[in-house]
Amino acid sequence: MLIKVYGSAVFGVEATTITVEVHMDKGIGYHLVGLPDNAIKESSFRIAAALKNNGLSLPGKKITINMAPADLRKEGSAYDLPLAIGILVGSDQIKAPEVEQYVIMGELSLDGSLQSITGALPIAIKAKEEGFKGFFLPKQNVKEAAIVAGLDVYGVENLQEVIDFFEGRGTLEPTVIDTRTEFYKTLDFPEFDFSDVRGQESIKRCMEIAASGGHNIILIGPPGAGKTMLAKRLPSILPPMTLREALETTKIHSVAGKLKEVGLMNQRPFRSPHHTISNVALVGGGSYPQPGEISMAHNGVLFLDELPEFKRDVLEVMRQPLEDREVTISRAKFTVTYPSSFMLVASMNPSPSGFFNDPSMPNTSSPHEMQRYMSKISGPLLDRIDIHIEVTPVPFEKLSDDRKAESSVEIRKRVTAARELQSLRFEAFPNIHYNAQMNTKQIREFCALDEQSKQLLKTAMERLNLSARAYDRILKVARTIADLDASPQIIPGHIAEAIQYRSLDRDGWLG
Numbered sequence: 373m374l375i376k377v378y379g380s381a382v383f384g385v386e387a388t389t390i391t392v393e394v395h396m397d398k399g400i401g402y403h404l405v406g407l408p409d410n411a412i413k414e415s416s417f418r419i420a421a422a423l424k425n426n427g428l429s430l431p432g433k434k435i436t437i438n439m440a441p442a443d444l445r446k447e448g449s450a451y452d453l454p455l456a457i458g459i460l461v462g463s464d465q466i467k468a469p470e471v472e473q474y475v476i477m478g479e480l481s482l483d484g485s486l487q488s489i490t491g492a493l494p495i496a497i498k499a500k501e502e503g504f505k506g507f508f509l510p511k512q513n514v515k516e517a518a519i520v521a522g523l524d525v526y527g528v529e530n531l532q533e534v535i536d537f538f539e540g541r542g543t544l545e546p547t548v549i550d551t552r553t554e555f556y557k558t559l560d561f562p563e564f565d566f567s568d569v570r571g572q573e574s575i576k577r578c579m580e581i582a583a584s585g586g587h588n589i590i591l592i593g594p595p596g597a598g599k600t601m602l603a604k605r606l607p608s609i610l611p612p613m614t615l616r617e618a619l620e621t622t623k624i625h626s627v628a629g630k631l632k633e634v635g636l637m638n639q640r641p642f643r644s645p646h647h648t649i650s651n652v653a654l655v656g657g658g659s660y661p662q663p664g665e666i667s668m669a670h671n672g673v674l675f676l677d678e679l680p681e682f683k684r685d686v687l688e689v690m691r692q693p694l695e696d697r698e699v700t701i702s703r704a705k706f707t708v709t710y711p712s713s714f715m716l717v718a719s720m721n722p723s724p725s726g727f728f729n730d731p732s733m734p735n736t737s738s739p740h741e742m743q744r745y746m747s748k749i750s751g752p753l754l755d756r757i758d759i760h761i762e763v764t765p766v767p768f769e770k771l772s773d774d775r776k777a778e779s780s781v782e783i784r785k786r787v788t789a790a791r792e793l794q795s796l797r798f799e800a801f802p803n804i805h806y807n808a809q810m811n812t813k814q815i816r817e818f819c820a821l822d823e824q825s826k827q828l829l830k831t832a833m834e835r836l837n838l839s840a841r842a843y844d845r846i847l848k849v850a851r852t853i854a855d856l857d858a859s860p861q862i863i864p865g866h867i868a869e870a871i872q873y874r875s876l877d878r879d880g881w882l883g
């Protein structure tokens with residue numbers, strides 16, 4: 373008798389259904405075909421132990437298991453459960469007439485309990501699409517899968533529960549999570565709120581502009597100035613995620629196995645990798661490809677604290693994904709793509725010794741050291757940062773002022789209004805949602821200047837010795853400032869403010 377059981381394989385953020393065919397014959401043996409990797413080949417040992425510890429056994433027959441489609445590489449130990457069920461049904465140890473209506477995934481421990489899997493959300497989405505009735509998976513992952521409506525999702529602790537279900541015993545109930553309820557379960561007060569930050573009005577204004585136009589930003593200031601504190605609060609003023617964005621981001625975290633029993637992520641992620649991070653951990657990859665930090669930050673914020681401390685080649689590998697808003701990882705037999713659309717926030721000290729423009733502190737770095745420090749971040753990455761702002765520590769009187777500053781919720785209202793104007797502006801451009809994404813052609817179309825603004829920009833370019841690359845950046849940021857003013861036209865005041873946000877282009881910084 374040929375038994376079919378269904379599992380699933382995840383590539384990138386999409387799943388493909390895998391058919392596990394089990395055939396029993398006379399003789400003794402365990403043959404696994406269909407491009408399984410070593411972890412799957414070792415399944416026979418785990419399955420044998422798990423069965424034995426549950427009063428069952430690997431039958432004394434020749435077991436042939438085929439995993440189809442054969443050309444697709446299957447990885448990891450999460451096929452233990454479907455293989456075990458297939459063997460039990462194939463050897464008549466259990467009766468499971470309905471088994472073909474379910475997708476089954478989970479790694480078995482030797483005692484028959486189940487270990488968590490990765491990619492439960494994409495697997496559930498696929499199972500629903502293909503008309504499966506339900507999905508069995510380890511309890512640890514049940515919430516992320518249960519947000520898929522119209523699929524019976526069963527979180528199970530061990531093999532026995534699955535057997536009991538198929539044999540009509542037990543009381544297993546599907547987990548039901550209403551996506552909309554989960555989605556609107558927003559926190560009234562964000563964990564990190566701008567109202568905690570004393571003073572720093574001009575920096576907050578600057579971050580409001582960055583959030584409004586989706587502009588990447590670098591904060592330059594001495595240790596303790598509040599750079600990290602400010603960066604952490606950026607997600608709280610970005611517009612709330614749409615349901616589509618929430619699903620996209622949740623999928624990536626599901627594939628990375630990092631959801632920690634959350635159903636749907638409805639808050640924008642904030643990722644802050646340490647500067648010693650490897651290329652693979654930052655952009656994704658590995659022999660079993662996994663999403664990197666830039667994809668974990670999808671639809672949220674990636675914070676590179678102490679930017680010049682990152683290895684240059686690590687920053688280099690980010691360049692393409694930053695441009696494409698996705699990262700492609702190629703292996704000999706397959707290619708996977710992970711989305712990586714995030715806002716970049718970087719921070720740096722003004723000099724390797726930490727202090728440069730603080731009059732109360734001596735600058736102990738030599739010009740040579742300064743140049744080396746700056747050269748580490750110049751070029752491709754810095755080219756993609758629209759806004760540079762210097763952060764000076766707030767004086768003590770302001771720190772001790774206990775008047776509450778404006779809350780993130782208030783700031784976010786203005787940001788959202790400015791984003792709405794941008795959505796209308798870019799209605800005809802499916803790949804553009806906010807000002808930072810404009811290319812040169814669109815900048816010319818949407819950032820036309822009046823005579824007075826033109827003159828102002830020209831004078832500033834000359835006087836401050838601004839680079840040519842600063843020009844487009846200033847126009848984009850001015851467009852965003854105008855949007856915050858609900859002004860169709862960019863006026864000289866908008867240009868004047870945008871010019872201020874190019875600290876690193878001025879003489880003496882990047883040399």
Ligand SMILES: Nc1ncnc2c1ncn2[C@@H]1O[C@H](COP(=O)(O)OP(=O)(O)O)[C@@H](O)[C@H]1O
Pocket residue numbers: 568569570571572593594595596597598599600601602766771
């Ligand atoms: N403007 C501010 N308002 C309130 N607290 C501040 C402010 N600036 C700095 N701090 C305090 O100083 C600490 C250090 O700031 P941090 O953000 O780590 O500085 P940096 O990242 O620039 O070195 C913060 O955790 C916060 O407690």
Ligand SMILES: [Mg+2]
Pocket residue numbers: 599600601677
């Ligand atoms: Mg810091």
